[in-house]
Amino acid sequence: MTMFLGETAACTASAGSTSIFVISNQASDATAAAPMRPGWREVRDVLQEREADPARRQQLANARKRLAHVLSERGSVTFLRLEMGLSRRALAALSSIPEAELSRLEGGAETDPRLSVCCRLAQALDRSLAEIAAAIEVSGRNSRDLMRTW
Structure with missing residues (x-):
């Protein structure tokens, strides 16, 4: 469950108030969602x-x-997306690939x-199929390397 706390003056930069995000790794129960605290909003x-x-x-x-x-390794799918300034949602809309599938691609799963999928991704990111294939390999390699350290 991910929630947004709101604006705070306690963490001010010279520009003013700063948003604070609280991220919890607790599994949420899909059948009975916990009520959200007053003033909190979903990050999404x-x-x-x-x-x-x-x-x-x-x-x-x-x-x-x-x-x-x-935020990402150079050459990965995530890097290509961020390099263009795109959110995952925006890339999903541009490429007609579901966000969940993009998430799996970026995570190496x-x-x-x-x-x-590769063709749509290449067209949306203005890259060649070879670059997309290499980016998927980099993303997958990162995931496998992470699993070996556990």
Whole structure:
């Protein structure tokens, strides 16, 4: 369950208040969702709201571009997406690939996607099929390396 706390003046930068996000790795019960605390909002809803504002959307895209090398390994599917300043939701919309499938590709869980998926991804990211295949391999390798360390 992921929730958004809200704006706070306690963590101010020179620009003003800063958003605080609380992320919990506790499994949520799909049958009976816990009631959300007053004033809290789902992170998904906050991001969707911010992506709706063109100025904020551009700021988020610029931040993704700047942080691509920090948030992901160069050459991975995630890196290619962030390098273009795209959110996973935006790439899903551009490529007509479900977000869940993109998540599996980026995480390396799906290392043998269909050719049609690779073609749509290549077109959306303006890359060649060879670059997409290499990016999927990098993403899969990262996932396998992580599993070996456990």
